[in-house]
Amino acid sequence: MRLLIIEDEPGIAGFLKDGLEEEYFAVDVAYDGKSGLDLALTNEYDLLIVDWMIPAISGIEVCRQIRKAGSLVPILFLTAKDTLEDVVFGLDAGANDYIKKPFEFEELLARIRVQLRNRNRADDSLSAGGVTINPVTHQVFAGSIELTLTPKEFALLEYLIRNKDRVCTRSRIIEHVWDIHFDSDTSVIDVYITFLRRKLEAACCGNLIQTIRGVGYIVREPGMA
Amino acid sequence: MKQFALKGLSVMSLRNRIALYYTIATGFLIAIVFTTIFFMVEKIVYKQFDDQIKKEISEILADSNISPDNFQGFDSFRDIDADHTSEKGDNRDEEHKHKRRKLKVDTEFIQLVNRDGEVINKSASLSWCVLAFNPNQSGTSYFDSNFGGSMVRQAQVPLNSADGKNEGYLIVAVPLKNALIVLHDLKDIFLFSFPVILLPLFLLTRSIAIKSISPIEKVIATAEKMSQSNLDQRIPLPFHHDELYRLASTINALFGRMQDAFQREKHFTADASHELKTPLAVVKGTLEVLIRKPREREHYESRIQFCLKELNRMAHLIEQLLMLARYESNKMTPRIVVVPLDPLLDSVVERMMPTAQAKGIAITLNHTEQVKIAADPGMLEMIVENILSNAIKYSSSSSSITIEVARSENNVVCTISDQGIGIPAEKLHAIFDRFYRVDESRSSSTGGLGLGLSIVKKLADLQQIRVSVNSVTDKGTTFTLTCPAAESRYPMEMSC
Numbered sequence: 101m102r103l104l105i106i107e108d109e110p111g112i113a114g115f116l117k118d119g120l121e122e123e124y125f126a127v128d129v130a131y132d133g134k135s136g137l138d139l140a141l142t143n144e145y146d147l148l149i150v151d152w153m154i155p156a157i158s159g160i161e162v163c164r165q166i167r168k169a170g171s172l173v174p175i176l177f178l179t180a181k182d183t184l185e186d187v188v189f190g191l192d193a194g195a196n197d198y199i200k201k202p203f204e205f206e207e208l209l210a211r212i213r214v215q216l217r218n219r220n221r222a223d224d225s226l227s228a229g230g231v232t233i234n235p236v237t238h239q240v241f242a243g244s245i246e247l248t249l250t251p252k253e254f255a256l257l258e259y260l261i262r263n264k265d266r267v268c269t270r271s272r273i274i275e276h277v278w279d280i281h282f283d284s285d286t287s288v289i290d291v292y293i294t295f296l297r298r299k300l301e302a303a304c305c306g307n308l309i310q311t312i313r314g315v316g317y318i319v320r321e322p323g324m325a
Numbered sequence: 326m327k328q329f330a331l332k333g334l335s336v337m338s339l340r341n342r343i344a345l346y347y348t349i350a351t352g353f354l355i356a357i358v359f360t361t362i363f364f365m366v367e368k369i370v371y372k373q374f375d376d377q378i379k380k381e382i383s384e385i386l387a388d389s390n391i392s393p394d395n396f397q398g399f400d401s402f403r404d405i406d407a408d409h410t411s412e413k414g415d416n417r418d419e420e421h422k423h424k425r426r427k428l429k430v431d432t433e434f435i436q437l438v439n440r441d442g443e444v445i446n447k448s449a450s451l452s453w454c455v456l457a458f459n460p461n462q463s464g465t466s467y468f469d470s471n472f473g474g475s476m477v478r479q480a481q482v483p484l485n486s487a488d489g490k491n492e493g494y495l496i497v498a499v500p501l502k503n504a505l506i507v508l509h510d511l512k513d514i515f516l517f518s519f520p521v522i523l524l525p526l527f528l529l530t531r532s533i534a535i536k537s538i539s540p541i542e543k544v545i546a547t548a549e550k551m552s553q554s555n556l557d558q559r560i561p562l563p564f565h566h567d568e569l570y571r572l573a574s575t576i577n578a579l580f581g582r583m584q585d586a587f588q589r590e591k592h593f594t595a596d597a598s599h600e601l602k603t604p605l606a607v608v609k610g611t612l613e614v615l616i617r618k619p620r621e622r623e624h625y626e627s628r629i630q631f632c633l634k635e636l637n638r639m640a641h642l643i644e645q646l647l648m649l650a651r652y653e654s655n656k657m658t659p660r661i662v663v664v665p666l667d668p669l670l671d672s673v674v675e676r677m678m679p680t681a682q683a684k685g686i687a688i689t690l691n692h693t694e695q696v697k698i699a700a701d702p703g704m705l706e707m708i709v710e711n712i713l714s715n716a717i718k719y720s721s722s723s724s725s726i727t728i729e730v731a732r733s734e735n736n737v738v739c740t741i742s743d744q745g746i747g748i749p750a751e752k753l754h755a756i757f758d759r760f761y762r763v764d765e766s767r768s769s770s771t772g773g774l775g776l777g778l779s780i781v782k783k784l785a786d787l788q789q790i791r792v793s794v795n796s797v798t799d800k801g802t803t804f805t806l807t808c809p810a811a812e813s814r815y816p817m818e819m820s821c
Contacts (some may be wrong), residue, residue: 109603109607111604111607111608111610111611111631111635112603112606112607112610113605113616114611114631115607115610115611115613116610118614119613119614119617122614122617122618153599155764180598180602180603180606181595181599182598182602183595200601201605201606202602202605202606202609202610203601203606203609203610204609204613205610205613205614205617206613219502286360302577
């Protein structure tokens with residue numbers, strides 16, 4: 101999952117990036133509204149974390165512009181403004197959620213998961229073809245066997261399962277699993293897919309990830325052809 | 326009772342009070358006018374009667390050739406019932422005929438009495454009645470009297486013999502009946518029309534009052550609707566530029582100032598909360614992320630160092646806030662003494678030099694002469710330091726900052742000019758507000774909190790130092806401190 105943080109306070113942006121990366125998110129940071137808006141409109145993010153008071157363009161305006169461009173990406177507002185009017189104003193500008201500073205990091209993670217959660221699913225765990233992954237605990241089970249994955253492997257598998265029954269192109273995989281500083285050499289995907297297949301093979305789910313030649317990869321629910 | 330009445334007046338609405346006062350005043354005037362008219366009419370009527378009687382008397386006397394001062398006896402009177410007027414002049418004259426007829430209608434009564442009041446002779450019109458006689462009258466007198474159940478106006482002329490002895494009286498009277506009816510009717514009309522005029526007047530005045538004070542109702546309605554959340558309400562200005570217009574515009578101006586104050590307060594709270602919560606959020610978040618997983622020693626150290634830096638920033642902020650609060654509650658009073666300005670400036674510049682040099686900024690200090698000012702040296706140092714640190718913060722590298730000192734009458738003017746980014750003209754007015762920052766995102770990269778200049782202003786105010794600022798965007802900013810010269814405050818000390 102790839103996130104964009106638009107926050108001018110380096111201290112906050114810093115620990116957010118550190119903490120979220122440890123949670124297997126690919127994280128980009130913009131330090132002002134203008135570059136943040138550019139990034140948000142040119143790249144595909146799974147979630148935005150936006151501070152209200154940022155230089156160049158305010159967080160509210162960034163939010164409005166993104167909505168105006170037709171994007172439905174979840175936006176989390178992160179700000180020291182704490183009056184009721186501010187909260188209402190922020191949410192009305194198009195934000196999906198609002199967190200007041202100072203906040204608990206665990207709460208932020210929970211709220212991010214809520215935004216990423218598929219609408220019609222009650223809990224956070226995802227599954228496909230007998231493989232279940234839990235983004236909260238970072239556990240992966242193939243049947244009853246728990247697999248041990250590296251953060252990147254986990255992020256890749258999570259992305260594929262979240263988009264099961266849909267072809268994930270190489271460029272989209274890069275966009276969602278790796279951050280912006282990554283050199284767009286897509287051969288790295290093949291390396292990680294090989295690692296994943298090897299680990300799934302050991303748990304007898306080797307053919308979960310299928311290759312669509314020249315396009316990308318897909319995870320199919322068995323029996324759906 | 327009086328208190329009740331006062332209370333009644335105090336709860337009475339303005340329109341009723343205006344109408345009441347107006348009606349009372351007008352009623353008073355009308356009463357005076359009516360009374361005057363009544364008495365004047367009465368006087369005119371009586372004068373006419375008196376004139377008529379007088380004329381009658383002189384005619385009777387002339388007819389009988391009698392002089393009241395040389396009375397020969399009652400026999401000298403000719404028939405007192407004769408038409409005296411007709412005796413005189415040409416009775417065939419048309420005018421006289423007319424007059425005669427008219428006089429016959431105006432019945433008159435004539436009576437002669439001797440000095441003891443016995444009736445000697447009387448006109449036939451009197452029939453069996455007798456006119457009142459007042460024996461104490463010496464000269465000719467006019468008075469009202471009751472005669473046979475109706476009022477008459479009568480005159481009593483003493484008739485004296487040649488030696489001055491009173492022989493009797495000639496009494497002539499005319500009936501007052503018609504005149505009294507007219508006067509009585511007049512009085513009735515006045516008494517009746519008085520309330521009839523006053524009641525519509527009250528209602529009319531009240532409706533005029535309601536109309537004239539209707540803008541006040543609008544003021545009340547607007548003020549009632551006003552609350553902290555909709556301070557942008559304004560009273561619609563009346564059409565006429567009168568007192569109510571002034572009232573409305575004055576109240577509107579007051580609302581404007583209130584709105585400003587509320588806005589400033591809101592800004593202050595929002596800014597203070599941002600400034601205090603941001604470092605708190607940084608420290609809290611950093612430490613939370615830090616303890617989620619075991620890490621390298623270096624990692625721990627660098628994060629803790631970072632948190633300490635943030636905490637220092639916060640401590641500095643809290644210190645400044647507390648200082649401002651103390652100054653604002655006037656718990657700190659300046660200790661004003663004679664301060665030689667140059668050494669003070671030198672020491673501040675020396676302290677700031679490392680920061681300036683790190684950015685490649687040159688500070689020049691131009692002092693033309695040795696000046697001494699009346700100020701609190703500690704506070705003055707803080708003022709200069711704050712302005713200078715701002716100048717360094719907002720100047721680009723390899724620019725220069727100039728400090729100049731000059732005398733001007735009783736003051737010493739110290740200017741601190743930089744060649745920095747400047748302040749937009751529309752934001753100049755707010756720079757002394759607590760937490761105000763030209764950069765609305767309140768970026769921490771410049772390190773400012775927006776408290777420095779409000780401290781400067783507060784400290785300057787305490788010492789009667791005037792602070793003014795001039796700025797051109799991208800050209801630089803000049804702060805001017807106008808301090809009272811020591812001689813103006815301490816002439817004695819300076820001469821020692």
